[in-house]
Amino acid sequence: MMLSIIIPVYNEQENLIKRLSFLCEKANKNNIEIIIANSPESIDESQLVCNKYAKVIHLDCKIKGRAAQMNAGAKLAKGDVLMFLHADVVLPEDFYLQVKTAVNEGNKFGFFAYKFDVSTTLLNLNSKFTKKDGLFAGGGDQCQFFTKETFKAFKGYNENFCIMEDFEMMDRIRKHKIPFKIIQSKATVSARKYNNNSWLKVNLINGYVFLKYRLGVHPTKLRKTYKSLLRESV
Template sequence: MISIIVPAHNEKKNLEKLLPHIENYKTTIPYEILVAISPNTTDGTNSILHSKKVLLLNSPKKGRAAQMNYAAKHAKGTILVFLHADVFPPKSFLSDIKQALSNNIDAGFFSYKFDSDNFFLKINASFTRKDGIFTGGGDQCLFIKAKKFNTLKGFNETQILMEDFEFFKRIKKNKIPYTIINNNLIVSVRKYEHNSYIRVNVSNLILIVLFKFGCSPKKLKKIHSKLIKTQYHNG
């Protein structure tokens, strides 16, 4: 079974679109969807209509890392998939993952494109097709065998920002074989709606460099809050 884990903080509107999209997959591959809801959520996410394939979980701790770990403990699947609420997977999502992990690969990510025809955003998205400095971001939808995830002891809950990159760092350190599937996810441009293209990209670069040089999670969070205007990041 594949367990799709979606961390959510005031994501009701996005989940009302995403969940039916995944629930309606025509596939013989068994799967479940676990929505890990932040304790600070105030938009009524718990009232979302859903099928038996979906389990809504109220995380006792705030923060995306804590939410995803909490859902992972409740997951039944041998494969864990970590999907953002504003990211839409392709129709072959599940079969892509199953096939990728059948070739001595233990983890992986997807390439993506934005839900916009903006030329510069197309350039940004093109970098997700190959391994590079920005590989491992949450929008690329990490998938990993549950045994390997548990071996790495899950996400670092003290990493209040860039928990995805920190986990990927450990994947590489432990020489866990991974791949990038070139079948685009559709990623929301909402971050760019509140910030300029240059501001977002310069901010991302600054945060990545500071992270790689060992900047503390609290300081990264503080810098991120100053650089990027956002109303949806888990707090």
């Protein structure tokens, strides 16, 4: 199995410095390619960071936004399985084996349970919900992966969604009853949002914006609402 890891970035130089060594180490041992899909609005030195790694392909995207950048990376990808990773998420050590096993079991889609990079009672409570299927499952930092044929059949992420593109995809997966697996080897995600705000505030805002998404509010309005309420870039 060839796995293409696609990372959409916007001024993520520091996170790339932290992540690429680990990913390239795994790529040296497994059939993995790494594609950095960079926003046309990035002004940092992400490309120079990428150029230091032979296993990394840097792509200058023509259209900004995570959905468009992930789709652009997917078009370039050679792998028969595509995985989409946020730059500040750390995959578990056995991620390649776990994805390969999930696909060999007949799953055409999947994602990872996760834990936070700091441990508190409330954050640990949040992470418990990522281990099972539920209302919020599959979105956010859970590292969605697809067989390439499944991703192509869905025509990629909906680029009309400048936010919630992962939940919109999850809705389509459920609607078409695509078999999927939640991998229990946990990814590690940043607690930055919670550090800059509070546990209660972040969860209330997430719930409020998710409800508005369910009610059909336009993605640009969702993004504006999210940015106005939360001290965090989107």
